[in-house]
Amino acid sequence: MTSSITLEIERSPRSLWRSPSLTPSQPPSELMVEDYHQPVLVDEIVKLCQDLATGVVVDATLGGGGHAAAILDNVAHLRVLGVDRDAEARAAAASRLTQYANRSRIASASFADLGAVIRANGDFIGDSPVVGVLMDLGVSSHQLDDPSRGFSFRFDAPLDMRMDASTGETAAELIARISQDEFVQLLRANGEGRYARAIATAVRAGRPATTGDLVALVEGAVPIPARRRGNVATRVFQALRIAVNDEERQLEDGLQGAFDALAPEGALMVISYHSGEDRAVKSFLHELSTGGCHCPPELGCVCGAIPLARILRASAVLASPGEIASNPRARSARLRVGWKLAR
Numbered sequence: 619m620t621s622s623i624t625l626e627i628e629r630s631p632r633s634l635w636r637s638p639s640l641t642p643s644q645p646p647s648e649l650m651v652e653d654y655h656q657p658v659l660v661d662e663i664v665k666l667c668q669d670l671a672t673g674v675v676v677d678a679t680l681g682g683g684g685h686a687a688a689i690l691d692n693v694a695h696l697r698v699l700g701v702d703r704d705a706e707a708r709a710a711a712a713s714r715l716t717q718y719a720n721r722s723r724i725a726s727a728s729f730a731d732l733g734a735v736i737r738a739n740g741d742f743i744g745d746s747p748v749v750g751v752l753m754d755l756g757v758s759s760h761q762l763d764d765p766s767r768g769f770s771f772r773f774d775a776p777l778d779m780r781m782d783a784s785t786g787e788t789a790a791e792l793i794a795r796i797s798q799d800e801f802v803q804l805l806r807a808n809g810e811g812r813y814a815r816a817i818a819t820a821v822r823a824g825r826p827a828t829t830g831d832l833v834a835l836v837e838g839a840v841p842i843p844a845r846r847r848g849n850v851a852t853r854v855f856q857a858l859r860i861a862v863n864d865e866e867r868q869l870e871d872g873l874q875g876a877f878d879a880l881a882p883e884g885a886l887m888v889i890s891y892h893s894g895e896d897r898a899v900k901s902f903l904h905e906l907s908t909g910g911c912h913c914p915p916e917l918g919c920v921c922g923a924i925p926l927a928r929i930l931r932a933s934a935v936l937a938s939p940g941e942i943a944s945n946p947r948a949r950s951a952r953l954r955v956g957w958k959l960a961r
């Protein structure tokens with residue numbers, strides 16, 4: 619199986635993680651909060667928010683609070699409920715949003731549970747409508763750059779990769795639990811075609827405990843020319859991260875919960891970074907915009923389906939060349955937007 623996946627930005631897999639010159643990242647309390655994560659497509663998100671009615675925007679992937687701060691800075695009629703399942707992200711965002719304490723609230727939760735989160739924060743939301751939900755998917759730069767989290771092959775660290783480090787299975791535990799076929803399937807679904815079986819065999823047999831162990835096993839499983847072409851370790855790390863954090867199911871539940879929470883004319887704004895995620899978002903919004911109608915276009919709709927949303931446009935919004943030059947992470951960003959229709 620060949621891959622059409624657009625990979626999340628990581629540096630060259632070969633040997634970087636071994637480099638002693640890389641400085642471990644600081645904990646959020648010692649970081650300039652702006653350094654935690656440079657958000658993408660900020661102007662586009664702010665413009666969309668300026669057109670929303672007065673109410674609450676749920677930032678379902680708060681991260682370091684960059685998007686939330688931009689919304690609060692520029693759109694006086696909005697308040698923000700920020701959600702993240704990573705304690706370090708919530709701490710960084712809390713520090714960034716102190717000046718907006720009366721217009722913001724931070725919740726510890728997964729966006730898969732958005733309905734419950736909104737109900738639990740009813741005292742903050744009050745009678746205000748939820749006029750927007752923002753989902754900026756994937757991991758933050760801080761998560762990738764923190765050597766202790768095990769997200770990156772650039773640092774040798776325990777093989778963890780959990781966004782919520784307080785619960786669930788680490789990547790090392792997942793590798794020890796899943797079957798050979800499940801591992802191969804995981805790698806293939808995330809873009810590793812040719813060497814998926816060889817990698818799965820070597821990694822399962824080697825039982826890696828650290829990111830360094832994993833890189834060595836992956837490198838040992840693929841021929842040298844394939845290693846030189848790079849990206850094999852990137853794909854394996856991304857596949858494991860997605861599985862450890864149950865990202866596919868979380869996204870499915872998160873999209874539905876977000877749409878259910880929106881008031882009529884509210885906007886669902888989703889930024890994704892790889893093709894699997896973008897396909898899921900596109901198809902979710904498309905189904906809403908057609909009301910689930912699958913009548914042949916040449917016949918017109920005869921099934922009576924009722925559209926539930928209108929979408930910004932068929933293609934995703936991309937970052938400008940200028941933004942990509944100043945923030946390489948923006949290169950793979952795809953923004954899709956849908957507005958809930960009044961019924």
Ligand SMILES: C[S@@+](CC[C@H](N)C(=O)[O-])C[C@H]1O[C@@H](n2cnc3c(N)ncnc32)[C@H](O)[C@@H]1O
Binds near residue numbers: 757
């Ligand atoms: C790309 S970062 C968001 C950055 C943020 N927009 C900013 O301006 O700093 C993605 C964030 O979403 C969080 N996240 C990912 N999946 C999540 C989920 N299912 N529920 C809650 N937070 C999640 C991650 O922990 C990470 O902090």
